[in-house]
Amino acid sequence: MEEVIISVAQRTLVAGTPLLIGTIGEIICERSGILNLGVEGVMAVGAVTAFIVTHHTGNPWLGFCAAILAGMLISIVHAFASVSLQSNQVVSGLALTMLGLGLSGLLGKPYVGKPLEVKINALAIPLLADIPIVGPIFFNQSPFFYMAVVLAIGVWFVLEHTLLGIRIRSAGENPKATETQGVNVSLVRYLSVLVGGGFSAMAGAHLSTSYSKSWIEGMTAGRGWIVIALTIFALWNPTRAILGAFLFGGIFVLQYLLQPLGISPNFLAMLPYITTLVVLLVGGLRDSRRLNAPAMLGEPYRRGER
């Protein structure tokens, strides 16, 4: 029994990790006022880049860095369209997702079905990993897990308690007033989109170099969209995202747990998506006053306009 609990909890954290990393990135981006629906595509680009680089260099950390770079690069598309051109962010984000999924499919075609010889392995933290039950669950995890939790707390701190965080948040709440304070709103938004893209790609790197160590087209399987829902669930707060991401991780694991009970696998596969809706539904019931979203989320800002 104890083994089962440990294994379920462990897998829950593994499944939740990419969701958490992606959600932190989207929170940064949305706090600055830019809605980025490109997460799914950027995640796929990150996954394929990490895989290809790791495959050729044999160094998964090089793949990891390359993925972040690629994610930031492709996110420039969305930043340019939504910040510089004041385009509709919904459409531009969708375009980024299509482009990302397409590019990853094309680039990854020769690598389909090839296993990765090296991957990013679990890292046991000395002493802590030896604590019964808690140790193997929390302290014998992939480095991505530790990174995700540390990043969540770090980003929360930056957003809430530093000048940079105030600038990012005020760009999303009241860009006009922010600009009069001498802050370059466009620059803040550009950087937020790019950093958000880097996070999405990092989540993708987790999928291809740690979670499954292989590449298949469409391996992100809607996680990018769940990230966007989780951002709302987390009320744009990275520490709440920790809770949300691992809740969803648990639902992914639940699918495998319930399958032997004779429940249709197709029904189980619906669970994460149904849960997303239910979670938002509960959120909507609790607070109908628009959930304290950044006031100018999705609104293009044009300098010098009244």
Place this chain on the structure above:
Amino acid sequence: MLRVTVTDREQISAAGTFFTLVLALAAGLLVIGGIFLCCGVDPLFAFKKIVSGSFGSLYGFKETITKAIPLILIGGGLAVAFKAKFWNIGAESQLLMGAIFGTWVGLNWGPALPGPVIVPLMFLAGFIGGALWGLISAVLKLRFAINEVISTLMLNYICAEFLTLLIVGPWKSPKKFGFPYTDDLPASAMLSLLPGSRIHTFTLILALVAMVVLTVMLFKSRFGYEVRVIGENPDAAKYAGIDFTRTTLLIMIISGGMAGMAGVGEVAGLHHYLSYPDTISSGYGFTAIIVAWLAKLNPCYVVFSAIFFAGILVGGDAIQISLGLPAATVDIFNGTLLIFLIMGDFFTKNRVRLLSKEKV
């Protein structure tokens, strides 16, 4: 010293809009060519294959029209929704739900009814199926303030699994050698094809008529006026006494219903039974988003932009086979062209000039 200045265009001319559109598409194709080149694919050869595969031969052109049918239906419905800034990304599953409803009617009532009765009934059922599935998102948005992008997308995944559940489970045909397919539709419920092609004429005519109706509705009726006001200025809509709830529900009935009918057309015209979601719709719900956008959200223009993107789909299939490219290649086209289209919009709406600094 030069600097870029951006000012609103006072007048947006039709010729200017068209010119920017063509320029944006050309620039987009250029970039796609560059991407191909980087991936070791000869872009000229690829483009030649795409054009010859889609418009260059009679066979290809017929296939293009076949694939344009669902794109017209869905794109027209999406144009209405997007006009009101209701971001329905769920046409893919509204299509599937329409296919499910339509197939049920065809399988159960088809054997007893003649074609002229059963076919309209199936399309009606498909419309209802797609509309109901779309309404979920409208209600979630109106009642619980749930972003429609998320809800329509989640419903896409849910519906695809639901369809699979049906065909591997209760609806699975005993006559299909164990494959997860439903029974064939009875002959009366199958649509007749234009001889020598796969064009199901009934759906094509339905799609064209629907575009005329939607255009009139959108630009000449009170409902269309309300849709446009809600899209352009939701605050003004409130003061103008527009019933936001009613209009939003209607929008999703139309948008979902159109996609639902497209689903019936695909099953009754081409497949004749339900199978895997990817087979019933090869991403039409997503491609139609760009179709609507290229058409400037005008159902009349949707016809042309649908044919254009259907050509890319057919041509995409051709290069997949001849160059061994993955299915996702079409996404590169869709994504890149969409990006350039929205960039083009910027230049349609704004005058961008290079001025020397002294003059400013």
